[in-house]
Amino acid sequence: MSFTLLIVQTLNGLQFGVLLFLIAAGLTLVFGVMDFINLAHGVQYMLGAYLAVMFYALTGNFLIALVAALGAALLFGLLLEFTVFRHLYDRDHLEQVIATFGIILFLNQGVKVVWGAAPLSLPIPEILSGTVVLSPGILYPVWRLMIIGSGLAVALILYLLVSRTRVGMLVRAGATHAPIVSALGVDIRRLFMIVFGFGTMLAAFAGVMIAPILSVEPGMGDSVLILAFVVIVIGGIGSMRGAFIAALLIGLVDTLGRSFAIDILRLVMPPSPARTVGPAIASMLIYVLMALVLYFRPAGLFPAKGR
Amino acid sequence: MSLNRRTEALPIAIFLVLALAPVAASFGAETYLLGLFTRVMIYGIAALALDFLCGYGGLVSFGHAAFVGIGAYTAAIFGAHGVSEIAITLPVALIVSALFAYLTGTVCLRTKSVYFIMITLAFGQMIYFVAGSLSPYGGDDGLTLPLRSTLFGFPILENDRALYYAVLAFLLGSYLLLRAIVASRFGRVFRGSKENPTRMATIGFDVFRYQRVAYVIAGCIGGLAGFLLANATEFVSPSYMSWQRSGELIIMVLFGGIGTLHGAIVGAAAFLLLEDMLGGVTENWKLIFGPMLVLIVLFARGGLLGLASSIKERLSRG
Numbered sequence: 001m002s003f004t005l006l007i008v009q010t011l012n013g014l015q016f017g018v019l020l021f022l023i024a025a026g027l028t029l030v031f032g033v034m035d036f037i038n039l040a041h042g043v044q045y046m047l048g049a050y051l052a053v054m055f056y057a058l059t060g061n062f063l064i065a066l067v068a069a070l071g072a073a074l075l076f077g078l079l080l081e082f083t084v085f086r087h088l089y090d091r092d093h094l095e096q097v098i099a100t101f102g103i104i105l106f107l108n109q110g111v112k113v114v115w116g117a118a119p120l121s122l123p124i125p126e127i128l129s130g131t132v133v134l135s136p137g138i139l140y141p142v143w144r145l146m147i148i149g150s151g152l153a154v155a156l157i158l159y160l161l162v163s164r165t166r167v168g169m170l171v172r173a174g175a176t177h178a179p180i181v182s183a184l185g186v187d188i189r190r191l192f193m194i195v196f197g198f199g200t201m202l203a204a205f206a207g208v209m210i211a212p213i214l215s216v217e218p219g220m221g222d223s224v225l226i227l228a229f230v231v232i233v234i235g236g237i238g239s240m241r242g243a244f245i246a247a248l249l250i251g252l253v254d255t256l257g258r259s260f261a262i263d264i265l266r267l268v269m270p271p272s273p274a275r276t277v278g279p280a281i282a283s284m285l286i287y288v289l290m291a292l293v294l295y296f297r298p299a300g301l302f303p304a305k306g307r
Numbered sequence: 308m309s310l311n312r313r314t315e316a317l318p319i320a321i322f323l324v325l326a327l328a329p330v331a332a333s334f335g336a337e338t339y340l341l342g343l344f345t346r347v348m349i350y351g352i353a354a355l356a357l358d359f360l361c362g363y364g365g366l367v368s369f370g371h372a373a374f375v376g377i378g379a380y381t382a383a384i385f386g387a388h389g390v391s392e393i394a395i396t397l398p399v400a401l402i403v404s405a406l407f408a409y410l411t412g413t414v415c416l417r418t419k420s421v422y423f424i425m426i427t428l429a430f431g432q433m434i435y436f437v438a439g440s441l442s443p444y445g446g447d448d449g450l451t452l453p454l455r456s457t458l459f460g461f462p463i464l465e466n467d468r469a470l471y472y473a474v475l476a477f478l479l480g481s482y483l484l485l486r487a488i489v490a491s492r493f494g495r496v497f498r499g500s501k502e503n504p505t506r507m508a509t510i511g512f513d514v515f516r517y518q519r520v521a522y523v524i525a526g527c528i529g530g531l532a533g534f535l536l537a538n539a540t541e542f543v544s545p546s547y548m549s550w551q552r553s554g555e556l557i558i559m560v561l562f563g564g565i566g567t568l569h570g571a572i573v574g575a576a577a578f579l580l581l582e583d584m585l586g587g588v589t590e591n592w593k594l595i596f597g598p599m600l601v602l603i604v605l606f607a608r609g610g611l612l613g614l615a616s617s618i619k620e621r622l623s624r625g
Binding site: 031035037039084087088091093094095097098099101102103104105106107108109110112113222226229230232233237276279280282283284287288290291294295298299300 | 428
């Protein structure tokens with residue numbers, strides 16, 4: 001394993017982690033404030049990507065496509081909130097799981113009907129499509145750096161929003177003492193709607209940003225959704241800081257594990273079994289990590305207070 | 308559990324229908340119907356175990372398909388090495404399932420509610436990806452069983468009807484076993500741990516250990532279902548343990564009415580028959596099925612059995 005590869009894969013891991021954070025942030029907010037398991041969060045990420053592809057085909061401009069996709073995803077999210085989700089907030093978790101599972105089935109099939117089952121792609125904007133030289137001999141795509149940068153920027157904005165603004169204060173209070181916040185005269189329904197809409201936009205943003213790298217296809221949100229769950233469970237449900245740290249951790253562990261598992265195993269066993277066992281171990285790694293964290297800290301690394 | 312005649316009527320009817328179904332099927336598309344009902348009963352077994360966890364212990368596992376997968380892969384991997392003796396493969400399938408349930412249960416059961424749902428989901432995904440990376444055994448493509456399991460060398464399951472009745476016997480066995488467990492002292496403690504874990508702990512019960520034993524029991528029964536599934540389809544693939552499968556098992560339990568045991572069998576039948584019917588109408592059946600789930604959750608609490616009894620109540624009130 002070479003040093004160059006290590007640097008490149010570390011950056012890839014960071015990029016993956018930042019992406020997971022964008023998705024997990026909305027999930028943990030919705031979860032923390034409304035105690036609502038939204039399995040349909042992953043399809044909102046998928047929808048973001050599809051909408052961007054559609055608007056890009058219409059306008060030919062990435063920025064316009066991005067903004068339009070975010071707007072459309074927000075509207076769609078609010079529509080879902082209004083018609084379905086708000087009737088589920090005071091139901092038990094099992095019912096929330098089933099209803100949002102139904103929405104996943106519907107939307108995964110829906111995009112197949114509307115856009116076809118074949119994977120679509122979104123081109124990288126011209127000026128950001130090159131590579132940069134990190135140090136002699138190490139090239140890295142600008143777009144991936146762009147994802148890392150924008151993800152970190154969103155994290156900073158979220159931090160400021162949650163810790164410095166009035167809405168953020170209500171969100172923090174709502175995460176631990178929702179009935180009291182409501183009793184103090186805050187319109188909790190409206191707060192829920194704002195939080196939900198914001199979470200939806202973050203997921204859609206993640207979908208748009210990753211679309212040029214991955215193929216846009218039905219079901220692309222499902223695997224990411226589960227990783228986002230792993231992230232918020234490790235980080236502590238409702239904790240933004242926890243989600244951020246856990247997302248980067250998962251991104252790095254998963255990416256580095258997949259790249260180097262075989263090489264590391266070769267140190268202790270012959271190459272042929274290493275090639276068989278390596279991928280299996282690599283794919284288990286983050287779940288083992290989660291098990292370890294939860295074994296020692298059942299409420300995650302940074303449990304929100306009062307829960 | 309009160310054992311009056313009314314509550315007994317439905318389970319008896321269910322098993323009678325299942326016992327007589329092959330006779331009715333012989334007048335129609337027999338192989339197709341037998342296959343469909345065999346699948347209904349196999350998923351019924353898995354859903355029974357999940358209903359035991361969710362309905363009686365309040366443990367909503369979103370990774371139950373993992374056990375189905377473990378049972379199925381045990382049968383298939385032994386089959387790939389030329390061993391298809393039930394006396395060997397079934398005990399191993401149960402032991403591996405139990406071991407996985409014990410290990411993951413030790414971690415999962417330390418957590419509560421939402422965390423429990425997610426951590427079981429994550430462990431299910433873990434097993435799913437492991438199965439996908441087993442390249443000697445087909446990887447993502449899965450692998451075919453060379454033949455169905457044999458008992459002491461006799462190919463007793465080769466005949467579809469024989470397999471059907473074997474599965475029915477296992478379903479009845481699992482149902483009676485779980486019912487006996489629910490009614491036992493152990494079952495009362497387990498149910499108490501759902502109602503009020505703090506109080507159970509204060510009385511002096513180690514709630515965690517009771518829940519772990521229940522989790523292992525449910526895992527074993529899930530493994531049994533997987534073992535039978537591999538025999539019925541003569542094929543296994545990682546998709547048996549995808550998280551969608553776990554979700555479908557929860558849907559079955561909810562469909563039938565949670566916490567009734569026999570409801571899980573009704574739910575499995577309702578789900579698979581509905582899937583089969585809608586799938587016959589349009590390939591986009593999920594477009595209909597998805598919103599249906601949402602409507603069921605919003606308007607039909609208590610599942611099909613709950614719906615039936617609330618209609619009955621309304622009718623008798625006049």
